[in-house]
Amino acid sequence: MEVLTLSRIQFAVATYFHFLFVPLTLGLSVLTAIMQTVWYRTGDEDYRRMTRFWGKLFLINFAIGVVTGLTLEFQFGTNWSRYSAYVGDIFGSLLAIEATVAFFLESTFIAVWFFGWNRVSKKVHLLSIWLVAVASNLSAFWILAANAWMQHPVGYTVNGGRAELQNFVAVVTQRYALFQFAHTVSGAFVLAGFFVAGISAWHLLRRHEVALFTRSFTLGITFALIFSLFEVFQGHLNAALVSELQPVKLAAMEAHWETQAGAPIYLVQWPDEAGERNRVQLLGIPPILSFLAYSSADATVRGLREWPADERPPVLPVFLAFRAMVGLGVLFIALSAFGFWKRKRLTDYRWYLRAMVLAIPLPYVANELGWTVAELGRQPWIVYGLMRTRDAVSPLAPGQVLTTLVGFILVYGLLGAVDVYLLAKYARRGPAAE
Amino acid sequence: MLETIWFALWGVLWAVYFVLDGFDLGLGSLMPVVAKGERDRRVVVNAMGPFWDGNEVWLITAGGVTFAAFPRVYAVMFSSLYTPLMLLLFALILRGISFEFRGKVDSPGWRAVWDATLVIGSFLPALLLGVAFANIFKGLPLDAQGILQGNLLTLLNPYGLLGGVLFVLLFLVHGAIWLAIKSDGALQGRARRTASLLWPVLAVAAVAFLVASWFVTPLYANYLRMPLLWVLPLMAVAGLVLTRVFLAAGSDWQAWFASAAAILGATWFGVAGLYPALLPSSLDPANSLTAFNAASSPLTLKIMLGVALCMVPIVIAYQAWVYVTFRAPIAFDKKGEPAY
Numbered sequence: 195m196e197v198l199t200l201s202r203i204q205f206a207v208a209t210y211f212h213f214l215f216v217p218l219t220l221g222l223s224v225l226t227a228i229m230q231t232v233w234y235r236t237g238d239e240d241y242r243r244m245t246r247f248w249g250k251l252f253l254i255n256f257a258i259g260v261v262t263g264l265t266l267e268f269q270f271g272t273n274w275s276r277y278s279a280y281v282g283d284i285f286g287s288l289l290a291i292e293a294t295v296a297f298f299l300e301s302t303f304i305a306v307w308f309f310g311w312n313r314v315s316k317k318v319h320l321l322s323i324w325l326v327a328v329a330s331n332l333s334a335f336w337i338l339a340a341n342a343w344m345q346h347p348v349g350y351t352v353n354g355g356r357a358e359l360q361n362f363v364a365v366v367t368q369r370y371a372l373f374q375f376a377h378t379v380s381g382a383f384v385l386a387g388f389f390v391a392g393i394s395a396w397h398l399l400r401r402h403e404v405a406l407f408t409r410s411f412t413l414g415i416t417f418a419l420i421f422s423l424f425e426v427f428q429g430h431l432n433a434a435l436v437s438e439l440q441p442v443k444l445a446a447m448e449a450h451w452e453t454q455a456g457a458p459i460y461l462v463q464w465p466d467e468a469g470e471r472n473r474v475q476l477l478g479i480p481p482i483l484s485f486l487a488y489s490s491a492d493a494t495v496r497g498l499r500e501w502p503a504d505e506r507p508p509v510l511p512v513f514l515a516f517r518a519m520v521g522l523g524v525l526f527i528a529l530s531a532f533g534f535w536k537r538k539r540l541t542d543y544r545w546y547l548r549a550m551v552l553a554i555p556l557p558y559v560a561n562e563l564g565w566t567v568a569e570l571g572r573q574p575w576i577v578y579g580l581m582r583t584r585d586a587v588s589p590l591a592p593g594q595v596l597t598t599l600v601g602f603i604l605v606y607g608l609l610g611a612v613d614v615y616l617l618a619k620y621a622r623r624g625p626a627a628e
Numbered sequence: 629m630l631e632t633i634w635f636a637l638w639g640v641l642w643a644v645y646f647v648l649d650g651f652d653l654g655l656g657s658l659m660p661v662v663a664k665g666e667r668d669r670r671v672v673v674n675a676m677g678p679f680w681d682g683n684e685v686w687l688i689t690a691g692g693v694t695f696a697a698f699p700r701v702y703a704v705m706f707s708s709l710y711t712p713l714m715l716l717l718f719a720l721i722l723r724g725i726s727f728e729f730r731g732k733v734d735s736p737g738w739r740a741v742w743d744a745t746l747v748i749g750s751f752l753p754a755l756l757l758g759v760a761f762a763n764i765f766k767g768l769p770l771d772a773q774g775i776l777q778g779n780l781l782t783l784l785n786p787y788g789l790l791g792g793v794l795f796v797l798l799f800l801v802h803g804a805i806w807l808a809i810k811s812d813g814a815l816q817g818r819a820r821r822t823a824s825l826l827w828p829v830l831a832v833a834a835v836a837f838l839v840a841s842w843f844v845t846p847l848y849a850n851y852l853r854m855p856l857l858w859v860l861p862l863m864a865v866a867g868l869v870l871t872r873v874f875l876a877a878g879s880d881w882q883a884w885f886a887s888a889a890a891i892l893g894a895t896w897f898g899v900a901g902l903y904p905a906l907l908p909s910s911l912d913p914a915n916s917l918t919a920f921n922a923a924s925s926p927l928t929l930k931i932m933l934g935v936a937l938c939m940v941p942i943v944i945a946y947q948a949w950v951y952v953t954f955r956a957p958i959a960f961d962k963k964g965e966p967a968y
Contacts, residue, residue, distance in 0.1 A: 229695025257728035260681065261721040267691055268717050275774075278706070282699020283924040287932050290692035294939040300681035302947055309678045309968045313953060356699070358925040456697060588707035589775050598714045605718060609725060616732050 198587045200595040201273040204602060208265045209569075210562055211606045215259035215613075217561050220334055220379060221386020222252045223327035225413060227320075234320050240406045247625035248322075248390065250411070252307060254616050258609055260301065265602070273595065277576055277586035283358045284350055284365060285340050292336030296546060299329035314499045334382075335375050342371035344577050345568065346439045357580065370439060373432050374568075380421040380565060384526055385557035388419025390531060392554035395547040398540055403624055412537045419530035425523055430486065436571075437487035437495070440578060443571035445498045446507045447516040448483055456481035457495040466507045470499055507573045515566040522560040529553055630929040631904075635919040638906065641693055645686035646757070646795075647802075647888045649961060652680045656750025656795070659743065662807060662818045663945025668738075669743060671958045673727065674966045675810035678954045680727060682947055684720070694906075696932055700774065700922040701906045708768060708776035709760055712783060714967025716756045746796035749796050754799045755792045759783055760854060762791020762837075765898045766845045767910030770917075777911065787844045794837045797830040798894065801871065804885045808880040818920040823883070824875050827868075834868055834894070846908070847901025857865055857900050864893025 226249050233241035258494070267289060271416050278286065300420070306314060306322040349364030350357045359365070391414035394407040435446040449465035449472055450457060458478035466473040484493040498506055533550065536543055576583040655676060663669040695702040706713055722745040730742035766787050769777040776782070804823035808816050838861060841847050851857050867890030874883035902908065907924060909915035923929065954968055961967040 254728065257725055260684075261724035264688065264720060264724075265717060266685075267688060267695075268706065268713060271691075271695065271702045272710050272713055273707070275703035275707035278695060279700045279703035282695050282702060283928045286692065286695030286697075286699055286702065287924070287928050290689065290696035291935050293689040293692045293934055294943065298682065298685045298939075298943045298947075299690060301685045302943075302950055305678040305681055306950060306953070311953060313968045353925070359928045359931070362927070362931050512836060534688070586708070588703075589773070590707065590710055592711050598710075601714070601718060605721060609721075612725075612729060616729070619733075 195592060195596070197590050197595055198584055198593050200592060200599055201587050201590075202583070204273060204595060204599045205269055207564065207599070207602055207606065208262065208269060211215065211602075211610070212262040212560060213561060213565060214610070215240060215255050215262065217253045217332070217385040217557070218389060219252070219259045219330050219384030220382035221384075221417070222248060222389065223323070223330050224383070225386055225390055225417060226252055227323045227327045228413065230320055230323050234316060240409060244406060244410055245626040249307075251316055251617060252348070253304075254613065254620065255420070256304060258613050260605070262609075273588050273590070274576070274586050277581065280356045280581055280586070281343075281577060284343060284347075284357060284459065287359070288336050288340040288343070288365070292333050292340075294564050296329045296333035296336060300326055300333060303329070304561050334379055335371075337377045338378055339366050339371040341568070342368060342374050345374070345572060346370040347577050353581075369435055373428070373435055376428050377425070377432050377564070380425045381557070381561050383421040384418050384425060384530075385479075385561055387414045387416075387421065387530065388526070388550070388553055388557045390414030391418060391530075392550045395540075395550035396621070397624060399544060399547045399551070400524075401541065404541065406625060408537070408540060411533070411540060414499075415530050415533040418526065418544055419534045421569040422523065422526040422530055426527065427536070429520070429523065433488070434487055440572070441496050442506055443512070444487060445496060445501075446509045446512040446571055447567060449509055450483065450495060450497050450511040451499050453494060453500055454497065455484065455494045456492045457483040457487075459486070463513070465513055467509050487598060495589045504574060507571045512567055512571045515563040515570070519560050519567065520564040522563070526557065526560070565597040629639070630926055631919040633933065634923065634929055635899075635903060635906070637933075638690070638693060638697065639896055641686060641690040642761075642899070643892045643895040645683070646799075647692050647891045648683040648686055649680070650754075650799040650891055651802045651884075652676045652807040652826045653723075653754040654796075654799030654801065655807055656746050656803070658684050658800055658803055658807070658822065659747055660752075662804065662815065662822055664815075664818075666739070667960075668811075668815050669739075669849045670966045671811050671815055672807060673730065673746070674958045675807055677727065678950060678968070682950065686726070687720075693917075693932070693936075697924055697929060698906055698917070698919070698922045699924060701917050704770065704907055704917060705764075708770065709772065709783075712760055716753050716760075719749045719756070721749070721754035723753070724745075741804035744824070754796045758792035758795025759788045761795070761895075761898060763788045763890075764907060765791070765841065765847055765902065767908040768914075769911050770907065770909040770915050771911060772915050774915070774917070778883050781892060787840055790833065790837055790840055794830075794833045794894070797826060797833050798887070798891050801826050801830050802884070804869070805875070805880055805887055809884060809955075810827060810957050816957075820875065820878070820880070824872075827872050827875065831872075834864065834890075837894075838897075841898075841901070842867045843939055845897060845901065850901050850903055852920055860893055860896040860900050862893070864897055865888050867891075867893050917932070 226245055229241050229248060230245040232238065233245055269422055303322040303325040307319065307326060310319050310322060316596065322325050343365055348368045349361035351360050391411050394411035394414060397403060397407040398411065449463050451471055458480035459482040461477035462474060463472050464474040481491045483495055485491050487495055498509065530544060540547060574582050576586045655672060659669060659672045663672050674777060726742040726746035730739050763783050769782060771777055801823050804819050807819035811819060867886050869884035871883050871890060874886055904918040904920055905916045906919060907917040958966050
């Protein structure tokens with residue numbers, strides 16, 4: 195295999211793996227902070243135990259998120275050096291700002307929180323978990339602003355063979371960055387809500403600490419409901435933005451080949467990339483696609499055939515990932531709405547509690563599918579319209595990348611297995627008696 | 629001017645990283661030597677517990693700033709040193725999770741696994757960073773495209789290895805002193821003895837490095853041009869001497885600050901000698917990447933400077949507060965758990 199393919203696989207492995215841990219960090223930090231705030235305000239012992247219990251799971255997850263994040267920063271330089279040299283002026287500065295403004299805060303105060311139970315005042319201790327929650331989400335903003343710039347580069351000029359910053363404010367306030375931040379963070383909050391609700395459901399099924407886990411469940415499910423509803427509205431805005439700024443990605447998401455006014459959405463579809471058409475295309479509802487993309491029933495939606503084949507993303511995976519993500523999003527609303535409605539009599543609905551335990555992995559899948567749409571849908575570009583992925587790769591020997599790729603698969607496999615084992619162990623054990 | 633300021637900041641960030649994470653890396657490597665039994669190992673791990681993660685962010689910031697201020701340096705440094713940097717990365721991954729995992733299952737076998745990864749994950753970065761920076765001081769065989777004409781063995785030349793040994797020894801002494809601060813009784817005694825025993829070896833390595841640099845590297849050219857710079861190697865030497873003096877007096881904190889000064893001085897000795905190059909080419913000076921031919925646009929440098937001048941003092945302030953808050957030696961509570 196060539197260096198480009200190996201480097202792309204390695205980046206995909208590192209990113210997918212990293213993003214198994216990030217969303218829970220973003221969401222569970224906020225949930226833990228809320229629990230601790232309730233304890234601080236009311237002195238209710240249950241909330242102190244909840245803070246301890248969920249905080250422990252948070253920490254197990256947090257450590258892997260941190261160490262795997264390191265890989266991503268390294269890889270831009272090691273595997274994508276031409277990209278780094280070309281965009282460092284803009285992209286690099288966003289990463290550097292993220293470290294200075296957010297990551298220091300997060301990494302320093304997580305330790306204050308973990309080690310500080312008896313060392314700092316209650317108020318400072320509460321403040322430290324909020325600083326972790328705010329800093330981790332702030333960190334997400336800078337990273338997503340950097341990614342948004344790859345999706346829709348703004349505020350730059352090309353000078354001396356590289357992209358140079360021209361308008362910093364434009365880069366960090368562009369709609370793509372703000373939308374992607376809203377979309378990613380609410381996806382993370384849905385994941386954390388389902389994580390808390392799902393583990394609580396497991397304990398409720400065993401009638402273990404019913405009062406404490408009903409409270410945990412209610413908090414988790416409320417969070418999940420709010421943000422899965424928000425995600426649908428926001429997701430719609432996001433798709434409309436993609437159709438405006440990355441029309442070829444939208445066409446791939448919908449497997450939409452022919453430019454068409456009043457374009458329908460087909461409920462059943464299977465794209466045939468070689469034939470540049472859909473093999474199956476049933477149950478079309480006109481003119482939903484035009485309406486969703488451009489808020490107008492007779493708007494024209496450009497089809498994939500308008501672009502030469504080497505400027506299109508791979509259609510099938512982008513299309514499937516998008517469909518599955520949207521389907522899961524709808525399922526999350528249904529599951530969380532039902533749980534919220536029945537939150538006072540949860541133990542009467544054992545089938546639902548069982549379903550919620552099984553649903554724990556689903557938001558993880560949805561988050562990864564979202565990144566698949568975003569990143570694979572941007573191909574063949576690494577910076578949309580500006581630099582192709584194949585021009586971005588480092589001048590390495592295939593053997594070098596193959597060796598590290600195998601290393602990542604082994605080490606990450608080990609980390610993942612240990613993490614799941616530890617999370618399951620501590621999740622089942624429940625809160626300490628104390 | 630902006631380029632020069634960023635060159636200096638680049639040197640400062642790396643040096644601060646070496647001082648702060650240096651004691652973690654050194655102490656992690658020393659654990660099997662100084663810790664006798666589980667209680668000692670817990671003291672060692674907890675001596676680093678509240679600090680290592682915040683310390684590691686200085687590396688991420690140093691890397692991020694290289695990316696932002698000198699994108700071509702970042703690109704060439706990370707791709708041409710692919711294998712050593714990937715080893716560094718794997719080591720740091722293992723080190724980080726060792727802290728988190730070792731206490732999570734109550735079994736000696738489990739802890740032994742994560743103790744081993746902690747030792748490897750601490751020792752390798754110390755060695756690799758030393759080898760990498762010594763090779764940068766010496767100049768890398770970079771061609772006009774910024775591609776390294778060589779392999780891992782090219783980097784393992786005598787001067788590169790000497791740099792690796794020097795870094796390892798600096799960090800070992802620094803880490804042993806930190807353990808003396810954070811422990812008491814027999815363990816504290818062993819920590820102090822270890823630092824004192826390693827010191828002469830470190831002194832020999834440091835002198836050898838300063839002398840070898842004269843013959844192998846172009847670093848001294850700047851010193852001949854600008855004698856004021858001699859302050860930096862002098863700082864390293866004075867730091868080393870004072871480390872010995874304070875160790876003998878049993879003043880652990882003072883010894884720690886002295887060894888911190890030695891690390892700062894040693895790093896800046898090299899960085900100041902490099903200026904204006906960040907990655908000198910040993911093949912042709914025209915291939916060297918410097919603060920001027922590799923810098924970002926003035927706008928980016930200005931914005932980044934604003935962020936750095938605002939945020940870095942704040943970061944230093946709250947990290948210093950954390951050090952003060954958790955400065956006490958590790959004690960054990962009634963249940964036998966290490967407690968802060």
